[in-house]
Amino acid sequence: MHLRCLIFSVWLGLIGGPVVTAATVVVVSSERSAAYLEAAEALVGELEKGGLPRQEVLHISAAEWSASGSLTPKLWVALGAQAADTLARAQLRTPVLVTLLPRVSFERSLRLIGRKSSPRFSALCLDQPLGRQLDLIRLALPEAHRIGVLWGPETKGQAPALKAAAMAKGLELVEADVGHDEALFPALKYALDGTDLLLALPDSRVYNSGSIQNILLASFRARVPMLAFSPAYVRAGALLAVYVTPAQIGRQAATMALTLLQGKSLPETPAYSRDFEVAVNEHVARSLGLTLDAHKVRQELRRIEGLP
C-alpha cells in the first residue's frame, strides 16, 4: 500500500509530502492522461485551499481501483466515464461525485446499476447548459435566427428543452435526426439549408473524428458557421465553442466536495460547470467576414450569468 501511494504521489507530482495513510477523498481517474491530471491537480489544489491537506487526497486510476478495497474515504470522486462505471458497479455506501464526463455517460452509469441521480451518486457534467449556448449565439452572432441542429440517439432527449429555450430567446430551430442507421448527409443538408448557424451538441453518432471533416466542410461551403462544444473543434474549423476546462471542472468538483465534507449533501440532479471558456477560430471568422473577440464574448456571457 505504501509503495503504491508513493507511486501515486509521484504521479501527481506530490513527492516530498508525507505518504497518504487515511484518505478523506479518493479520486478515481479513468486514465492518467493530461486532461485527467489537470482536473485532479486543480481538485487537490482547491481542496487544499479549502483546508483539506493534500495527504488526505488519494488519486488512483480506475484500473487500480479493485486493489484498493480497504479504502474508506468520506467521498469518492470519479474522473471520466470509465471511472464512473467502476464506482457505480461497486455500489458504495459513501457518496460518489462523478465528473469530467458528459451527462449521457453519467446516465449510462446510472442505468448500469438501475439507480437514479441522487446526493449519494451525483454528477458535475462537461456539457454546457443549453441556455448558455443560446446566449452565446445571440452575443456572438446577433443576426443569426435560424439555428440548425443535428440530433443523434444520445442528444435526441434534449430536443424539447432546446426548442423551448430557443423559442424563449427568439431563435428558430431547424432540426434533423441522424439515427443509428441513417446517413448523415440528408440530415446535414437539411440542417444547413437556409440556416445561420449549426449548433453542435455532443453525440458520438453525429460528431466524431470520422464525420467532422464532412460536417465542417459542408457547413463552410454553405457559409453556416458551427458553434461547437470543445476547443478541438474550434481548431478543426468550428467558428466558436463554449466549454469547460478540466481545471475548471476540478475546481468546481472541489467546491462541491468541501460542501459535502462540511456536512451538506451533493446535488440531487447533475450539475453543470459555472465557469467556462469561449474559443474562436479567428481564421474562420476572418474568412466569413466576422470579427469576434473570444475574451470579450466570454466576459459578456459571464455578466449575463451574473458571474464576476
Place this chain on the structure above:
Amino acid sequence: MNRSRLLIVLLGWNGLAAAQTPAALSEKDFLTDMPVVLSVSRLPQRLDEAPGAVTVIDRDMIRLSGARDVADLLRLVPGFQTSMAFEAVGPQASYHGAFGGLSNRIQVLVDGRTVYSPYFIGSVEGGLQTVALEDIERIEVLRGSNSAAYGARAFLGVVNIVTRDSADTVGTQVTVRAGENGIRDAGARIGWGSESSTFRLSFDRRADDGLQGSNGHNQVDRVNFRADLRPNAADEIQLRAGTLGITAGKGFPGNIDDPLRDARYGTGYLQFDWRRALAADQDLAFAYSHTEESFQDKFPYSLAPLGINDSIDVDTSGRASSDNLSLQHTWRQSPSLRLVWGGELRREGITSKPVYNTDATLITDFTRLFGNIEWRPAADLVVNAGAMAENSSVNGSSVSPRLMLNWHLADGQTLRVGASKANRPPSTYEKSADVRYYWNGQLLAITMQSSGTVQPETVLSSELGYLGVFPSLRLNLDVRVFHERINSFIRQLNATVPKDYGNSGDFSLQGLEYELKWQPWTGAQFRLSQAYIHSSVPDLGPHTDSGLALAAPRLASTIAYVQKLPGSLDFTLLHQDSGTMTLQGAGRDDQFAFTRTDVRLAKALRLGSKRAELALVVQNLASPYPDYAPSFAFQRRAFVTLQIEI
C-alpha cells in the same frame, strides 16, 4: 489501372469506411484533439483582401439568370463581351476584348484544371462548355491580369469555375428544356456515397438551331464524373473525368469556300487532386490532369476555277493533348503572413498534318514556379506580392510579377491599388502554323505559314479599386479603374502571302468598371454592372484579320433584377446594353451596338416528396441583334425548363 478498376477500388474503400461505428459518447469527445479540417488553403481570401477585383456568380444567380451557357452568364460581369455563336468551337467570352474569332487572353479553370484549348490558339470556347450549369457551385471571375497566380493565359483575367462538391449533390436530378429555335436540352445527374466518399455522374445535352442566318444547329453532349474521397481528416482526394462533344453546323449554302457542313469538337479529361493538411497552418496540394482534344472539320474544295475537274480537301482537323502536374504548398507562417508557393510542369502536344504540314506532334513543355505572399503589416493593410516564372521550351523564359495593396479605410470600406505584368507566349499555331494545299503531289498554295518570329506579348496593368459594403443600405459596390498597356500584341499579318503572325503596335486599354449589388426590399436583388473602356488601338490598316479597334465597346451595361414573389415564384429581368463594338468573327467595318432583354418566371413545386421547378424564359424580347458576324443574329428564344429532384 484502367478507369473502371480504379472506380471499383474506390467503391470498395467507401464500403469499408462506412462500416466504422463510433464509440459511445464519453469525455473523450470533449477532450480529444480533432484533426484540422478548415486548414489554411481551405479558407479562401476575403473579397476585400484579394489581390484584384472578383465577381462571383453563385448557384442561385446561375439558376435565376435563365442562362444555358457559362459564356452567356458572363454578360453579368463588367468588362466582358460574349457571343452565342458556335462558329469558333462554342459560345465565346472575353474580357476587355476578344480581338478576333477566338478568345485567348483569359484563363478558364474548371476545379483548378486549365481548360484553354492548345489546339485553338489557347482559346476558351471549348473549356467554357466543360460542365453543365447544374453542376456549378459558383463562377469566380478575376477581373484583371493574373498571370502571377494563374500563368500566361491569365493575360487579362481569369474565369474560375467551381463545380459542386459531390457531397452536396447526393440524389437524382433530372432537367428537361424545350422551346423556340429548336431548343432541346436534357440532363440527368445521380449522386451517391457515404460520409467518407461521395460520387456524382452527370449526363447532359444542350442543343438548338443556333443563330439566325447561320448553319448554326449545334449540340453539346457532356458526361462528367466527380468523386470526393475523405479517407481521413487530413487527406482529401478528388477524382474527375469527363467528355465533351460539340457538333456544330458551319458554312453557307452555295459557298464553295465555306460550304454547309458539320464540325465536331471533342475533349476528354482525367483529373486527380490530393490535398493533405500537414498542420493547422500548412497544406500540400498535388494535382495531375490529362486532357485530350480533337477537332474534325473537312470539306471538298472544287478546283474547277483552276480548270481542274477535281477537288481537294480543306481540312483543319487535328488533335491535341495536355498533361499537367503541380504541387503547391500553403503556409500560414503567422497570423500576419501567409505564403503560397509551388511548381507546375505542363506538356502540350498538337498533331495536325493539314495545319502544321507534319505528321509529328508539336510539343511545348512549360515549367512554372510561382509564389505569393499575403502580408498584413498592420490590421488595416494587406499586401499581396507574387510572381510566376515560366519557361516554355518553345518561347523561352519570362517572369510575371504582381504587387497589390488592400487598405481597409473603415469597416466595410477597402481601397486597393496595385500593378502587375504578364506575358503571353505565342501559341503553337501562332508560332508554327503551316497550311498547304497539294493536288496530285503538286503544291497549289500555302495560305498560312508562321515564320516563328512572333514574340510573346506583354501587358502592364495597373489598377485602383474600391470595395464598399453598406449593410444598412443592403448595398455592395465594387469599382475598378484600370490601365492596361499591351505591348507587342500578337496578331495575324494578312498583308503577306502566305499569312503570318507577328507583333504589332502597342496600345492601351483604360477605363472604369463597377458592379453594384443592392437588396432594397425583401426578396429583391439588383445587380448593375457597367464598364467604360477606352482603347488606343492604332489603325492597323485594311489588312488586319479582324477589328482590333473597338474589340470591346466603349460603354456596356447590364442590369439584373431578381424578385421573389408570393406563391414560390421567382421573377428575373435581365437587360444588357452594349455600345458599338467590332463583331468577334468580323472585321473593323462590322461594328454594331445592341440591346438584349431576358425575362424569367419560375415556380418551385412539390411533387409529393420531390422538389421541382418549372421555369419560363424568354431571351431577347426585342428584335434580333447581330452576333459574331454581321449576317448572324441572336433572335428571340422562349423556352420552358422543368427540373425535378428525386
